[in-house]
Amino acid sequence: MRLLLVGAPGSGKGTQGQALAALYGIEHLSSGEVLRTEVRAGTPLGQEVAAYQRRGDLVPDQIVFDLLIPAVAAATARGGYILDGFPRTLPQALEAADVARRLDLTLNAAIYLNVPETILLQRLLSRARPDDTAEVIKHRLEVFTQTTSPLIAYYRQRGILLELDGEQSPEAITAEIQARLTDR
Ligand code: AP5
Ligand code: MG
Numbered sequence: 001m002r003l004l005l006v007g008a009p010g011s012g013k014g015t016q017g018q019a020l021a022a023l024y025g026i027e028h029l030s031s032g033e034v035l036r037t038e039v040r041a042g043t044p045l046g047q048e049v050a051a052y053q054r055r056g057d058l059v060p061d062q063i064v065f066d067l068l069i070p071a072v073a074a075a076t077a078r079g080g081y082i083l084d085g086f087p088r089t090l091p092q093a094l095e096a097a098d099v100a101r102r103l104d105l106t107l108n109a110a111i112y113l114n115v116p117e118t119i120l121l122q123r124l125l126s127r128a129r130p131d132d133t134a135e136v137i138k139h140r141l142e143v144f145t146q147t148t149s150p151l152i153a154y155y156r157q158r159g160i161l162l163e164l165d166g167e168q169s170p171e172a173i174t175a176e177i178q179a180r181l182t183d184r
Contacts, residue, residue, distance in 0.1 A: 001026050001080040002105060004087075006151055007113035009140040010120040010127075011166050012173065016113065017084040019174040024082075027075040031086035034067050035059055056131055056140040058147060061092055069099065076105055088148045093155075109184070110155035111177055113166035117141060 005013040021028035038046040052059045075081035087093040155161040
């Protein structure tokens with residue numbers, strides 16, 4: 001099983017990624033976590049990544065590819081994955097689709113967690129990661145609208161988009177995803 005979670009900051013990608021990984025016995029790969037691990041390692045690359053994350057700006061595509069593609073390849077070898085937060089730009093999606101097509105490993109579904117901005121703001125302000133300040137959250141939401149949301153139309157056009165009401169309880173969302181994947 002190869003799945004992708006698309007959604008704004010705070011939409012529940014991490015929460016659903018963990019639940020679906022447990023449900024299907026596949027790996028949960030969060031691009032934000034992979035990047036934060038590099039930051040914690042304190043490497044020069046990690047310091048560069050930290051500056052983008054602190055501001056809520058996207059990390060340049062090439063850095064993301066260099067860190068994510070090996071992780072995706074390793075997960076593939078272990079039976080599948082649920083990608084959380086990667087791809088999140090159209091160039092990333094096109095590049096990832098190209099790699100996947102060559103390996104005959106295209107996505108089964110792209111799951112879009114749709115949550116209104118007022119709810120996203122409440123969730124993130126009560127969580128308090130270093131990039132969860134009001135100002136940085138506002139910027140992350142703008143980046144989502146401008147740069148990531150075109151992916152929704154892209155995956156809809158490919159016929160693999162599953163759009164969900166992300167305001168339901170986490171358990172209800174997981175159950176709905178499972179039911180809709182079974183129905184397809
Ligand atoms: P990333 O780590 O991906 O952060 P994000 O997209 O801003 O999303 P979050 O992790 O904040 O939210 P989430 O959707 O995972 O929700 P969660 O389950 O935690 O990216 C961080 C940064 O890394 C970016 O700004 C960028 O700099 C960089 N980056 C990452 N990927 C990149 C890429 N591909 N290219 C370039 N740069 C990249 O839930 C949030 C809260 O809500 C939690 O408290 C949770 O308990 C709660 N919650 C979850 N679901 C529900 C529910 N159904 N009901 C009520 N509460 C809920
Ligand atoms: Mg997350």
